[in-house]
Amino acid sequence: MITFKKISWSNFLSTGDNPTTVFFDRSPTTLIIGENGSGKSTILDALTFGLFGKAYRNINKPQLVNTINEKGLLVEIEFTIGKKNYTVRRGVKPNLFEVHLNGKLIDQLANNRDYQDYLEKVILKLNYKSFTQIVLLGSSSFEPFMQLKQSDRRAIVEDLLDIQIFSTMNTVLKKKNLELKDDLGTLEVEKGLYNQKIKIQEDYIERLKVDNESVISQKEKDIENYRKTINEETDTVAALQTEIGTLGEKLTNEDSVKKKTKEYNKVQNKIGAKKSEVDKQREFFTKNDDCPVCEQPINETFKKTRNTQLLDQSKKYDDAIDDIQSEIDSLEQTLREFQEIGQSIVEKNKKVAALQSYIDSLDENIKKTTHEIQKLRDKKKLDNTEKDELKLLQQNLEECLQDYAKLTEQKQLYDYAHELLRDTGIKTKIIKQYVPIINKYVNKYLNELDFLINFSIDENFNETIRSQYRDEFTYSSFSEGEKMRIDLALLFTWRQVAKLKNSVNTNLLIMDEVFDSSLDADGTDAFLKIINTMDENTNVFVISHKGEILYDKFLSTIKFVKEKNFSKIETV
Numbered sequence: 001m002i003t004f005k006k007i008s009w010s011n012f013l014s015t016g017d018n019p020t021t022v023f024f025d026r027s028p029t030t031l032i033i034g035e036n037g038s039g040k041s042t043i044l045d046a047l048t049f050g051l052f053g054k055a056y057r058n059i060n061k062p063q064l065v066n067t068i069n070e071k072g073l074l075v076e077i078e079f080t081i082g083k084k085n086y087t088v089r090r091g092v093k094p095n096l097f098e099v100h101l102n103g104k105l106i107d108q109l110a111n112n113r114d115y116q117d118y119l120e121k122v123i124l125k126l127n128y129k130s131f132t133q134i135v136l137l138g139s140s141s142f143e144p145f146m147q148l149k150q151s152d153r154r155a156i157v158e159d160l161l162d163i164q165i166f167s168t169m170n171t172v173l174k175k176k177n178l179e180l181k182d183d184l185g186t187l188e189v190e191k192g193l194y195n196q197k198i199k200i201q202e203d204y205i206e207r208l209k210v211d212n213e214s215v216i217s218q219k220e221k222d223i224e225n226y227r228k229t230i231n232e233e234t235d236t237v238a239a240l241q242t243e244i245g246t247l248g249e250k251l252t253n254e255d256s257v258k259k260k261t262k263e264y265n266k267v268q269n270k271i272g273a274k275k276s277e278v279d280k281q282r283e284f285f286t287k288n289d290d291c292p293v294c295e296q297p298i299n300e301t302f303k304k305t306r307n308t309q310l311l312d313q314s315k316k317y318d319d320a321i322d323d324i325q326s327e328i329d330s331l332e333q334t335l336r337e338f339q340e341i342g343q344s345i346v347e348k349n350k351k352v353a354a355l356q357s358y359i360d361s362l363d364e365n366i367k368k369t370t371h372e373i374q375k376l377r378d379k380k381k382l383d384n385t386e387k388d389e390l391k392l393l394q395q396n397l398e399e400c401l402q403d404y405a406k407l408t409e410q411k412q413l414y415d416y417a418h419e420l421l422r423d424t425g426i427k428t429k430i431i432k433q434y435v436p437i438i439n440k441y442v443n444k445y446l447n448e449l450d451f452l453i454n455f456s457i458d459e460n461f462n463e464t465i466r467s468q469y470r471d472e473f474t475y476s477s478f479s480e481g482e483k484m485r486i487d488l489a490l491l492f493t494w495r496q497v498a499k500l501k502n503s504v505n506t507n508l509l510i511m512d513e514v515f516d517s518s519l520d521a522d523g524t525d526a527f528l529k530i531i532n533t534m535d536e537n538t539n540v541f542v543i544s545h546k547g548e549i550l551y552d553k554f555l556s557t558i559k560f561v562k563e564k565n566f567s568k569i570e571t572v
Helices: 042-052 112-124 128-134 150-160 164-208 212-287 300-377 379-421 426-448 480-501 521-532 547-553
Strands: 002-010 020-023 029-034 073-081 084-092 096-101 453-457 463-467 508-512 539-543 556-563 566-570
Touching: 002 042, 020 566, 029 547, 042 073, 042 084, 042 112, 042 128, 042 508, 042 539, 096 112, 128 150, 128 480, 150 426, 164 379, 212 300, 426 453, 426 480, 426 521, 480 521
Parallel strands: 029 539, 029 556, 508 539
Antiparallel strands: 002 020, 002 073, 073 084, 084 096, 453 463, 556 566
């Protein structure tokens, strides 16, 4: 059982530096009163912030810090579980989150989220949703059980019945099942590989059983053919090299011919130059009758005689040029023949290179085939080795199959356990056992609250509401006062179930403004009767504006007032 001892807060909302402290375990019933804005509902926000890191009302964390002092927010909550005394300290500006056990700080985990999970799952065994269903009932941020989604309803009931361990087990089981699935997948691949290797090895051994001598004989014939071809191609290479040598000899005069051709071209050019000079003189005597220097007439007989001489000389030059050109043409023809011989030598050298490469490849084939023959001659030794390798592969496959069978059997067990741990499995069976008890308590409290309806939920948390005349209703069809009666009946029921299971049983019950608007006079009397008949370990706190009406109905009273913009508790 969780027994809340006290709570203290400072610089929280309207509370200043001077801490406000409320003791939870000193009176069975306590009325909390005060004007609007005096800070009486702050206890709800401080309690949920201290335990769960968020306010009960819709207030952001930075807005919780007192706007005047702007720092130093601190909430401290003390409670006991059995013989263990806990203190939770949480603050803002500076940020603080500590959990102390018997005065000693519990080591912080990796981050605050992990530390918060430790507080909720290991220490309190209570989350925010469940806390607000069995400890707090407020008018602003409270979300009634009847308005929750089915999954949230289930989570609360699982907490109350202390069966959330099955969900945790199922989560762990899912993780292990995934790991097991991965292992099975790995073994499946290994099986395939071993089967493949065994088939290859068997085929190889079968090939080794072929007539060894026949194979060797064939490979020796291959070597003989390779060598015959090498000899033939070697002879061809020798013939080509002889041809290349002969052609090369023909090219010995190539430089001399090139030189002679160059010389003939020079002589031809010189003769051509002399002929051009003679032709110019002929042209002069043909076109001119007077000497251009002395301007005297040129003798006609001289002119004729000179033209004849120049013409004879020009013809001699033409004949010489023609003779030289014939020699040049003959030399150029020889050079062209030399070029063809050079090209032929290049082509034959290419053939020689190709044949030599072919001969080299045949040499490699001879070496390879010789090695293969040697391997075949070692057949007996190779046979034994390969059979041993096959045996080892078969053993490995057998071990793999055994591991696969074991994991398959284990997965079947995991699958069966998963079916049991699902929401529709063992948890539903346990919940189904408590459904009659839950329905009994709900209707008991509804009757005590003078609300004569029959309320029931099933194992899937679907509700059925009937009047005494068997007319069916829905929760949303009722008035706010009637809804409040149902919410109260469920609240008291959850606390009874928690007490039966000793799961999230706690002394603390705080209700905010349950009398102020939703409950009529009869409902108020019925409610007061219920809380006054609760067991001695319960401490009920009721926040209300109707202090003057309810003052004498409670064993103690706490009054909040506002003084100089700060909330504080006034002695009553």
